Amino acid sequence: MPADQTQFRTALLDPTLPVPVGLTDGAGQPTTKRFAVYRNNVTVALTEALKTAFPVLVSLLGRDSFDQLARLFVRTHPPTSPLMMHYGAHMPAFLSDFPPLSHIKYLSDVARLELALRQSYHAADMDPFDASRLGRLDADRIMASTLTLAPATILIPSVWPLFDIWRYNTQSGAPKPRAMAQPVLITRAEFDPEPHPLTPAQAAWLTKIMDGATLVAAQDSAMAVDPGFDLSALLTLLIQNNAIANFTTPKD
Amino acid sequence: MLDATRTPPRLPCAPGVGYKPQHFSDLRAAPGPIGWLEVHAENYMGDGGRPHAQLRALRDDFAISVHGVGLSIGGEGPLDKDHLDRLKSLMTWLEPASFSEHLAWSTHGTEFLDDLLPLPYTEATLARVASHIDQVQDVLGRQMLLENPSSYLAFADSTMSETDFLSELVQRTGCGLLLDVNNVFISATNLNYTPEGYLDAYPIHAVGEIHVGGHDADADDAGAPLLIDSHGRATADPVWALLDHALAATGSAPVLVEWDNDVPHWATLRAEAERAAHALATATAP
Numbered sequence: 001m002p003a004d005q006t007q008f009r010t011a012l013l014d015p016t017l018p019v020p021v022g023l024t025d026g027a028g029q030p031t032t033k034r035f036a037v038y039r040n041n042v043t044v045a046l047t048e049a050l051k052t053a054f055p056v057l058v059s060l061l062g063r064d065s066f067d068q069l070a071r072l073f074v075r076t077h078p079p080t081s082p083l084m085m086h087y088g089a090h091m092p093a094f095l096s097d098f099p100p101l102s103h104i105k106y107l108s109d110v111a112r113l114e115l116a117l118r119q120s121y122h123a124a125d126m127d128p129f130d131a132s133r134l135g136r137l138d139a140d141r142i143m144a145s146t147l148t149l150a151p152a153t154i155l156i157p158s159v160w161p162l163f164d165i166w167r168y169n170t171q172s173g174a175p176k177p178r179a180m181a182q183p184v185l186i187t188r189a190e191f192d193p194e195p196h197p198l199t200p201a202q203a204a205w206l207t208k209i210m211d212g213a214t215l216v217a218a219q220d221s222a223m224a225v226d227p228g229f230d231l232s233a234l235l236t237l238l239i240q241n242n243a244i245a246n247f248t249t250p251k252d
Numbered sequence: 253m254l255d256a257t258r259t260p261p262r263l264p265c266a267p268g269v270g271y272k273p274q275h276f277s278d279l280r281a282a283p284g285p286i287g288w289l290e291v292h293a294e295n296y297m298g299d300g301g302r303p304h305a306q307l308r309a310l311r312d313d314f315a316i317s318v319h320g321v322g323l324s325i326g327g328e329g330p331l332d333k334d335h336l337d338r339l340k341s342l343m344t345w346l347e348p349a350s351f352s353e354h355l356a357w358s359t360h361g362t363e364f365l366d367d368l369l370p371l372p373y374t375e376a377t378l379a380r381v382a383s384h385i386d387q388v389q390d391v392l393g394r395q396m397l398l399e400n401p402s403s404y405l406a407f408a409d410s411t412m413s414e415t416d417f418l419s420e421l422v423q424r425t426g427c428g429l430l431l432d433v434n435n436v437f438i439s440a441t442n443l444n445y446t447p448e449g450y451l452d453a454y455p456i457h458a459v460g461e462i463h464v465g466g467h468d469a470d471a472d473d474a475g476a477p478l479l480i481d482s483h484g485r486a487t488a489d490p491v492w493a494l495l496d497h498a499l500a501a502t503g504s505a506p507v508l509v510e511w512d513n514d515v516p517h518w519a520t521l522r523a524e525a526e527r528a529a530h531a532l533a534t535a536t537a538p
Contacts, residue, residue: 005328009360022408026443029474034405037480038369045366079364082294082322082335122298191302
């Protein structure tokens with residue numbers, strides 16, 4: 001009985017299994033090295049895709065350790081879609097459940113940040129909100145409004161110095177990470193996603209806004225974290241980076 | 253049913269290259285003989301951003317060929333309807349001159365294996381692949397081109413040659429063919445037949461596009477040559493010779509240079525395209 005695609009696939013991802021039956025080189029010789037070309041193609045294609053997707057993880061772990069991790073990951077979590085731009089979505093959960101690395105607790109957040117950068121890169125385009133509209137509204141109406149953020153705008157909560165870790169591993173001469181909680185906001189002013197460090201109060205404000213809460217409710221959440229929370233710096237950052245798609249004032 | 257009332261745009265009978273984003277500016281400033289570009293469909297199935305913006309800019313200057321690498325037309329299971337819908341959306345907004353895919357499988361169940369895997373050439377495979385091609389052509393409302401694979405091994409239970417298999421698919425579905433002469437050279441070397449003999453048996457009338465590209469050399473268990481389809485270097489001389497052989501039969505055709513790994517500077521890739529332009533000029537000289 002010749003090998004079907006189920007047997008072919010099983011042997012592809014497990015090099016300890018024998019080559020499927022019914023394969024030939026046309027001259028009656030063993031096909032081990034020939035089948036190994038497909039095994040190698042699949043493993044290399046998927047591990048290279050992970051290296052491209054997670055350059056900061058590669059930098060933090062070193063190439064050899066990342067290669068070992070990637071080979072294990074591709075066997076347990078092969079892609080579930082031909083859209084390789086989304087491959088690696090399980091990496092944060094995989095890292096937090098992976099005993100040899102689970103002591104490096106910020107790795108999952110780094111993986112989330114790298115996934116979000118790619119997601120932002122491919123996100124839908126959006127005409128930015130015209131900020132001059134705000135000048136025509138009184139403060140009460142502004143605070144009763146809700147915001148729609150551009151699809152490329154992504155928040156990654158973290159209790160680790162996530163922005164500092166990202167910068168230290170991507171920019172030469174960047175300062176060493178400081179011990180602090182540092183959530184990250186990704187914006188895409190045009191085509192290039194850019195991470196920004198946030199305070200925990202700013203992250204609390206954005207979390208509420210992304211849930212559809214009004215500015216006044218978001219303000220309460222932020223002030224519960226830090227009574228000195230000042231909205232203006234965050235609002236400026238959002239407007240300057242084209243992160244606000246729409247501003248919805250309440251109907252009278 | 254294919255819509256015969258609308259004539260789709262066609263690829264020019266000129267050299268094309270596989271588009272790489274790092275070449276965006278150089279390509280537009282100094283295109284050389286390039287008349288068209290091939291893009292991998294799956295890289296443009298995000299929602300927007302730079303990939304879409306670049307394609308919108310490029311299609312003003314170049315005909316575009318969309319080349320799928322993820323449909324798994326040879327898969328034992330049904331085609332992925334979501335993926336087919338994504339492809340339809342891309343084809344609708346981009347309006348490319350051509351769509352092509354591979355005689356191979358790459359998806360198993362819900363898993364995507366990111367490689368072009370081989371098929372036995374049997375009646376059962378023929379019926380399945382033909383029905384998948386029918387489905388793709390119905391959904392897209394246009395003819396597709398099917399590319400011959402590069403093979404590292406064969407199946408003992410194959411009952412027909414690859415050329416007979418392709419001829420039969422053309423007959424049953426009305427699809428066109430993408431003749432990859434690098435793949436022909438690789439498969440012929442690896443499976444011990446002559447590439448010229450393959451071309452002589454190949455349904456050359458159905459060719460809508462030709463590919464050339466680079467390969468690497470290795471050896472199998474018995475020390476016999478084993479060529480690997482790496483797309484990581486310049487096209488080898490015997491593959492250029494095979495292009496001449498094919499063009500002698502097809503007449504002028506769109507010829508694409510593929511270079512997907514260790515992508516060179518634009519000048520190097522353009523020089524390859526100039527070699528393709530020379531082959532086209534020679535083949536069509538009176």
